[in-house]
Amino acid sequence: MEYNASANPALSPSEYTAALIQVLRERRAAIAGVSALEIGVGSGVVLAELGALGAASLCGVDIEESAIDACQTLLVAEGMDDRAILHLGDMWEPVGAHRFDLIVANLPHFPMPDGGYGIRRPSWSAGGPDGRRFLDRFIDGLAAQLSREGRALITHNAFVGLDATRDRLLPFGLEARSALSRQVFIPPEKIALMPDAIWRREEGRTLFHLGPYAFGEMVVLEIAWDGTFAAEGDNG
Numbered sequence: 001m002e003y004n005a006s007a008n009p010a011l012s013p014s015e016y017t018a019a020l021i022q023v024l025r026e027r028r029a030a031i032a033g034v035s036a037l038e039i040g041v042g043s044g045v046v047l048a049e050l051g052a053l054g055a056a057s058l059c060g061v062d063i064e065e066s067a068i069d070a071c072q073t074l075l076v077a078e079g080m081d082d083r084a085i086l087h088l089g090d091m092w093e094p095v096g097a098h099r100f101d102l103i104v105a106n107l108p109h110f111p112m113p114d115g116g117y118g119i120r121r122p123s124w125s126a127g128g129p130d131g132r133r134f135l136d137r138f139i140d141g142l143a144a145q146l147s148r149e150g151r152a153l154i155t156h157n158a159f160v161g162l163d164a165t166r167d168r169l170l171p172f173g174l175e176a177r178s179a180l181s182r183q184v185f186i187p188p189e190k191i192a193l194m195p196d197a198i199w200r201r202e203e204g205r206t207l208f209h210l211g212p213y214a215f216g217e218m219v220v221l222e223i224a225w226d227g228t229f230a231a232e233g234d235n236g
């Protein structure tokens with residue numbers, strides 16, 4: 001494969017993308033043959049990784065035409081376009097009643113008002129003042145799209161409320177556990193957009209700084225139907 005340094009920088013993968021890909025690669029055996037859906041494909045690397053790991057079908061959704069184009073280009077270059085279908089649209093709306101074995105997402109969920117930062121489009125990061133605008137919509141639609149044995153893997157800033165996510169999943173009969181946890185550097189221009197109330201609530205817990213350099217905890221959250229993790233011998 002030839003490295004294409006001219007790829008759209010506004011769509012370049014982030015630390016969050018890499019964390020999600022790491023978890024997918026650790027679960028290689030469970031990915032072969034699945035039907036996979038990604039909400040918010042961006043550059044397309046996560047969907048392409050799912051294809052490389054042997055997913056039988058790849059479905060991708062994004063609200064941005066440039067992301068759909070970039071993803072399509074990548075899947076063609078990787079020879080995976082024959083098992084892929086891409087939709088330009090909003091979250092769950094384009095996939096109808098279809099259910100998937102594996103659903104992945106690295107949603108915009110940084111707590112900041114609408115708008116972009118740096119070279120990123122407004123739709124890349126902003127999750128509204130509490131960061132949960134898309135996370136909550138994702139959770140509310142997930143049960144209707146997940147197959148009986150299905151699961152989801154999503155990136156999740158700990159500072160927007162892991163307990164709130166678990167509580168919201170409960171009535172749908174879904175549970176969550178952390179598949180990976182790591183600290184990520186948060187650039188000063190993003191910290192400047194974060195509401196003070198979030199910083200005050202989370203500093204010393206899921207956010208900290210060393211001088212002008214801020215870090216936050218993120219997890220890759222695995223979501224499955226109630227009882228799945230206990231059946232796997234994980235009692236929390």
Ligand SMILES: C[S@@+](CC[C@H](N)C(=O)[O-])C[C@H]1O[C@@H](n2cnc3c(N)ncnc32)[C@H](O)[C@@H]1O
Pocket residue numbers: 011012013014016017039040041042043044045046061062063064067089090091105106107108123124125
């Ligand atoms: C943080 S980026 C992640 C991109 C890519 N999955 C990755 O990990 O590098 C979030 C993506 O979600 C898309 N997005 C934002 N709002 C959306 C919505 N309502 N429905 C579908 N996609 C959306 C953005 O255009 C962007 O590509």
